[in-house]
Amino acid sequence: MNGIAGKTVRELRELLTSGQASARDVAEAHIARIEAVDSRVRAFLTPTPDVAIRQATDADIDASCARGDSIAPLAGIPFALKDNICTRGIRTTAGSRILPNFIPPYDATVTVRLLDAGSALIGKTNCDEFAMGSSTENSGYFPSRNPWDLERVPGGSSGGSAAAVAAGEVPFSLGSDTGGSIRQPAAFCGIVGLKPTYGRVSRYGLVAYASSLDQIGPLTRTVEDAALVLNAIAGHDPLDSTSVNSPVPDYTLACRADAKGLRIGVPRQYFGEGVDPGVASVVRAAVDLLCGLGATAEECDLPSTEYALASYYIIAPSEASSNLARFDGVKYGHRTKELAGHIGLMEKSRDEGFGDEVKQRIMIGTYALSAGYYDAYYKRAQQVRTLIRREFDAAFERFDVLLTPTTPTTAFKLGEKSGDPLAMKLADVLTLPVNMAGLPGLSLPCGFIDGLPVGLQIIGRPFDEETVFRTAYTYEQATDWHARRAEL
Ligand code: GLN
Secondary structure, three states: OOOOOOOOHHHHHHHHHOOOOOHHHHHHHHHHHHHHHHHHHOOEEEEOHHHHHHHHHHHHHHHHHOOHHHOOOOOOOEEEEEOOEOEOOEOOOOOOOOOOOOOOOOOOHHHHHHHHOOOEEEEEEOOOHHHOOOOOOOOOOOOOOEOOEOOEOOOOOOHHHHHHHHOOOOOEEEEEEOOOOOHHHHHHHOOEEEEOOOOOEOOOOEOOOOOOOOEEEEEEOOHHHHHHHHHHHEOOOOOOOOOOOOOOOOHHHHOOOOOOOOEEEEEHHHHOOOOOHHHHHHHHHHHHHHHHOOOEEEEEOOHHHHHHHHHHHHHHHHHHHHHHHHOOOOOOOOOOOOOOHHHHHHHHHHHHHOOHHHHHHHHHHHHHHOOOOOHHHHHHHHHHHHHHHHHHHHHHHHOOEEEEEOOOOOOOEOOOOOOOHHHHHHHHOOOHHHHHHOOOEEEEEEEEEOOEEEEEEEEEOOOOHHHHHHHHHHHHHOOOHHHOOOOO
């Protein structure tokens, strides 16, 4: 690495505020890193070096007018956005061939907030098409690679965002998480990924997959960096009626190494069938470590967990089938060249533009919502969702956080699961219940198996990201997994 690229947000901020580097130096170092490694990692769909240099130069000018502490925490820090987050004037594909040249006329709220904070957008990252997948192999463009082993997937759907951070191409990125798409790639790439509570971060300008589950969040190298980024993006937004109007605490204050009195629940269902025994034992060791620092831990049961995957794969495709109706070849996106009449134009455009996984989900969702089947599928899935939420509520009467593995296994090989949709979907079996209940969940590195990172998932009460951060920070300070770097 060139000395600057690969540093954390916190470290870069020190360089910037002490005058050891300008924002332009920082942007250039990361652009050079992308040029050096991205032909192998393939994290980026659309690099935006010119935009980054321009924004960094603005940050330098602002900094020369300001003094030390009045410089915004993310000023001059480069970042990347998953390509389903809208950027005004910059191509946004959602990983789909149906949006090959969509230039949004507006920014997502998270984009506005990061730019207002002085950060410099360095590129848009690869993802599974419309965020449907667990490996980036469903991207309409190309798969991204895991920096720890280029033959393996970085996870998905926010795989490009995770790989970019793990490869030192960018100090932080944003992803979106509908069933695990921030936490699962964070686990596979050995970094920190946070899905905030549903409603904590505005979804305005996020290309919708399943609106009742989607949430945007940060991918970073450290827990404190995740807190810094959440500070910048969280909070009420009049443009998203599901964003909640409650005060945003300073999450960095929650980053203190203190496990005293912390009550940890360890749900048995997250250590059962399909979970690699090596992963389970690394995670149990993490629980023991926290107990050694003053926490208490107890096993508990979340019996409806076994129905979470099945009900998620009714609810998510149902919402997707409705959300994706707007891609009709008329309003925007790909339009067929064939002359086919107005219904034919829609059918042909959708047929040519959408990939197989997306088509399958539209069909499942449309079926599940159709008259006569709605009660049997969609309604029942929503009832299961309520049960899942109630079981979490009951657990949180006894515990402050729940600790589980983030994924059943470490990163798998490219192609290993792409022919087996069920095997692929099982990659999110431990993360998607958190979306079903709308809770915050964070993944952080807790060990390695055969050179591949393992993720520890910390689940919190709704809007209690602070306890999640405190738990994660305490663990991180007592270990050095986060300090390891993939060699490229
Ligand atoms: N892999 C899950 C799915 O395909 C989750 C994806 C996500 O969180 N966006 O639905």
